Amino acid sequence: xxxxxxxxxxxxxxxxxxxxxxxxxxxxxxxxxxxxxxxxxxxxxxxxxxxxxxxxxxxxxxxxxxxxxxxxxxxxxxxxxxxxxxxxxxxxxxxxxxxxxxxxxxxxxxxxxxxxxxxxxxxxxxxxxxxxxxxxxxxxxxxxxxxxxxxxxxxxxxxxxxxxxxxxxxxxxxxxxxxxxxxxxxxxxxxxxxxxxxxxxxxxxxxxxxxxxxxxxxxxxxxxxxxxxxxxxxxxxxxxxxxxxxxxxxxxxxxxxxxxxxxxxxxxxxxxxxxxxxxxxxxxxxxxxxxxxxxxxxxxxxxxxxxxxxxxxxxxxxxxxxx
Amino acid sequence: xxxxxxxxxxxxxxxxxxxxxxxxxxxxxxxxxxxxxxxxxxxxxxxxxxxxxxxxxxxxxxxxxxxxxxxxxxxxxxxxxxxxxxxxxxxxxxxxxxxxxxxxxxxxxxxxxxxxxxxxxxxxxxxxxxxxxxxxxxxxxxxxxxxxxxxxxxxxxxxxxxxxxxxxxxxxxxxxxxxxxxxxxxxxxxxxxxxxxxxxxxxxxxxxxxxxxxxxxxxxxxxxxxxxxxxxxxxxxxxxxxxxxxxxxxxxxxxxxxxxxxxxxxxxxxxxxxxxxxxxxxxxxxxxxxxxxxxxxxxxxxxxxxxxxxxxxxxxxxxxxxx
DNA sequence: GACGCTTCCGGGAACGTTTGCAACCATCCT
DNA sequence: AGGATGGTTGCAAACGTTCCCGGAAGCGTC
Numbered sequence: 001x002x003x004x005x006x007x008x009x010x011x012x013x014x015x016x017x018x019x020x021x022x023x024x025x026x027x028x029x030x031x032x033x034x035x036x037x038x039x040x041x042x043x044x045x046x047x048x049x050x051x052x053x054x055x056x057x058x059x060x061x062x063x064x065x066x067x068x069x070x071x072x073x074x075x076x077x078x079x080x081x082x083x084x085x086x087x088x089x090x091x092x093x094x095x096x097x098x099x100x101x102x103x104x105x106x107x108x109x110x111x112x113x114x115x116x117x118x119x120x121x122x123x124x125x126x127x128x129x130x131x132x133x134x135x136x137x138x139x140x141x142x143x144x145x146x147x148x149x150x151x152x153x154x155x156x157x158x159x160x161x162x163x164x165x166x167x168x169x170x171x172x173x174x175x176x177x178x179x180x181x182x183x184x185x186x187x188x189x190x191x192x193x194x195x196x197x198x199x200x201x202x203x204x205x206x207x208x209x210x211x212x213x214x215x216x217x218x219x220x221x222x223x224x225x226x227x228x229x230x231x232x233x234x235x236x237x238x239x240x241x242x243x244x245x246x247x248x249x250x251x252x253x254x255x256x257x258x259x260x261x262x263x264x265x266x267x268x269x270x271x272x273x274x275x276x277x278x279x280x281x282x283x284x285x286x287x288x289x290x291x292x293x294x295x296x297x298x299x300x301x302x303x304x305x306x307x308x309x310x311x312x313x314x315x316x317x318x319x320x321x322x323x
Numbered sequence: 324x325x326x327x328x329x330x331x332x333x334x335x336x337x338x339x340x341x342x343x344x345x346x347x348x349x350x351x352x353x354x355x356x357x358x359x360x361x362x363x364x365x366x367x368x369x370x371x372x373x374x375x376x377x378x379x380x381x382x383x384x385x386x387x388x389x390x391x392x393x394x395x396x397x398x399x400x401x402x403x404x405x406x407x408x409x410x411x412x413x414x415x416x417x418x419x420x421x422x423x424x425x426x427x428x429x430x431x432x433x434x435x436x437x438x439x440x441x442x443x444x445x446x447x448x449x450x451x452x453x454x455x456x457x458x459x460x461x462x463x464x465x466x467x468x469x470x471x472x473x474x475x476x477x478x479x480x481x482x483x484x485x486x487x488x489x490x491x492x493x494x495x496x497x498x499x500x501x502x503x504x505x506x507x508x509x510x511x512x513x514x515x516x517x518x519x520x521x522x523x524x525x526x527x528x529x530x531x532x533x534x535x536x537x538x539x540x541x542x543x544x545x546x547x548x549x550x551x552x553x554x555x556x557x558x559x560x561x562x563x564x565x566x567x568x569x570x571x572x573x574x575x576x577x578x579x580x581x582x583x584x585x586x587x588x589x590x591x592x593x594x595x596x597x598x599x600x601x602x603x604x605x606x607x608x609x610x611x612x613x614x615x616x617x618x619x620x621x622x623x624x625x626x627x628x629x630x631x632x633x634x635x636x637x638x639x640x641x642x643x644x645x646x
Numbered sequence: 647g648a649c650g651c652t653t654c655c656g657g658g659a660a661c662g663t664t665t666g667c668a669a670c671c672a673t674c675c676t
Numbered sequence: 677a678g679g680a681t682g683g684t685t686g687c688a689a690a691c692g693t694t695c696c697c698g699g700a701a702g703c704g705t706c
Contacts, residue, residue, distance in 0.1 A: 271595065341655060344695090
């Protein structure tokens with residue numbers, strides 16, 4: 001049914017080898033032959049069969065991206081950036097979503113791993129041992145997860161949080177609530193405690209909760225009774241829940257309470273009031289992760305750790321303490 | 324490097340054919356042989372090579388999803404639902420994003436089409452001819468695009484819009500602005516004009532604009548001067564822009580102006596005030612589209628058109644006109 | 647006891663491509 | 677002039693799997 005290399009070869013009056021080379025190593029075939037082949041190929045509508053190619057070569061020319069939940073608005077830009085980067089190098093991106101289920105993750109990884117040359121695992125919940133085994137089988141890059149010897153991209157919130165603390169301090173805040181939404185193994189809590197302590201701000205920690213909108217709704221009521229004038233949420237989604245519930249309770253933001261998110265997703269800019277948040281550049285993150293993966297596939301840069309920074313984006317949800 | 328069917332065969336003391344059958348047609352091999360093979364396979368960590376399998380069988384066991392922009396919060400749930408559905412049937416989903424670029428779309432489709440058994444094209448911008456050709460080459464399902472003879476999922480806003488008109492009418496509104504963000508070929512304008520006319524509401528149409536947040540910001544200023552008390556936006560994202568800008572202008576929602584979105588994305592619920600919107604069930608849409616694609620691949624249900632309904636979800640961004 | 651039927655299994659071709667090897671030709675050098 | 681060189685090309689094996697065939701064995705039937 002589909003047109004094969006053989007038909008092109010016949011049409012161009014050459015052997016299949018030459019047609020193959022015309023596509024994979026054009027400089028090894030004489031210009032005029034090349035042109036004849038190209039014409040024949042395009043006339044017949046030939047395109048190489050990826051299955052045959054990868055069977056023969058052991059390469060699939062595609063990259064896997066395993067993320068917890070694509071519905072979290074932080075991830076789509078990651079996917080886009082990775083896709084953009086990968087495409088320029090001839091790679092396809094195979095994305096899969098584990099739905100935050102540990103059991104699904106193993107299954108998902110198994111399914112994807114056979115079809116890609118390497119994969120990026122985001123905040124994986126797999127055991128260190130399993131990840132180690134996996135990384136021996138194929139190139140893997142971890143994001144927000146540390147296993148010795150496996151290349152890794154780490155998001156450093158240090159700068160952003162420090163700026164947030166300064167920002168609040170400058171507005172006269174002294175007491176802040178932190179809504180913890182992390183699993184302990186990649187908690188944002190530690191950096192936050194340190195930074196706030198360094199800036200002499202007292203910190204009340206709530207949670208840990210699931211990092212969801214509803215968490216924010218729930219936590220907002222606790223905020224009002226904690227005698228704090230500022231809230232730092234685990235991510236934008238939670239911050240939005242807080243914003244929403246505070247509005248419902250008649251608490252004005254930022255007059256009565258200041259709110260800060262983390263991630264700088266689409267949600268932050270579009271919120272009312274727009275959300276002051278700590279930006280993690282999804283583009284940079286995805287691009288660096290992709291490059292690191294490609295390097296790992298190519299045998300370069302084993303076990304490297306790349307750090308991505310963050311910074312505060314002040315918007316309208318923070319302001320001076322009132323009275 | 325990787326373990327093949329041959330090694331399993333040897334370990335189990337059978338031929339490769341039998342191992343193959345053990346995986347693809349277990350009922351054709353004797354129970355005790357089957358078990359021996361399974362043990363050998365799992366001990367060796369064998370999993371069939373998808374490349375070889377699809378080279379031989381012409382099937383890839385994966386489905387393509389081509390969407391304009393995964394950063395539009397309407398799409399992630401689509402992807403999730405499709406993935407969930409597909410996975411249960413042993414399929415993998417290969418998603419790709421065209422970035423709303425027509426030139427990219429062709430290229431993207433070409434890249435994806437070779438690696439899947441069929442694909443779902445969302446609001447494709449390709450010419451009717453090209454889509455026709457494509458559909459002859461491989462199974463295709465169109466969403467929000469009509470080409471005679473190609474299976475299609477159509478989103479019908481009729482019910483939702485009609486409910487929205489009633490809703491506004493009941494609140495005493497008489498004049499509404501519609502912010503048009505569609506390309507003409509799949510405009511939401513027509514149904515809207517008809518429904519509002521039927522409910523005796525006057526309608527001012529703005530646009531067409533790009534369906535972006537900034538569009539909402541811009542349009543909001545026009546709304547105030549249009550002497551209308553209600554706004555219907557092309558989608559939630561645009562509606563949020565409106566909400567945001569109105570707040571900045573000191574216009575209270577819903578006291579002074581009511582706002583309605585379309586899609587019922589995450590954005591709608593998390594907005595402040597929460598957004599009244601017309602829900603299109605992403606889960607249903609994706610599930611039906613996947614099933615239709617699978618049917619088309621299986622040779623059943625050619626050229627069918629499936630319609631998906633919509634309905635109004637009243638929230639806090641609409642209310643009575645303020646006397 | 648021969649025959650046919652069913653069940654289970656092995657042999658081997660085929661899927662479309664890449665690539666090592668060798669053949670060929672033209673060119674250049676000595 | 678003859679051998680070495682280098683650029684082009686063809687041949688054929690190999691990648692891992694599926695599936696068509698045919699053989700072997702077991703079993704029931706007449």
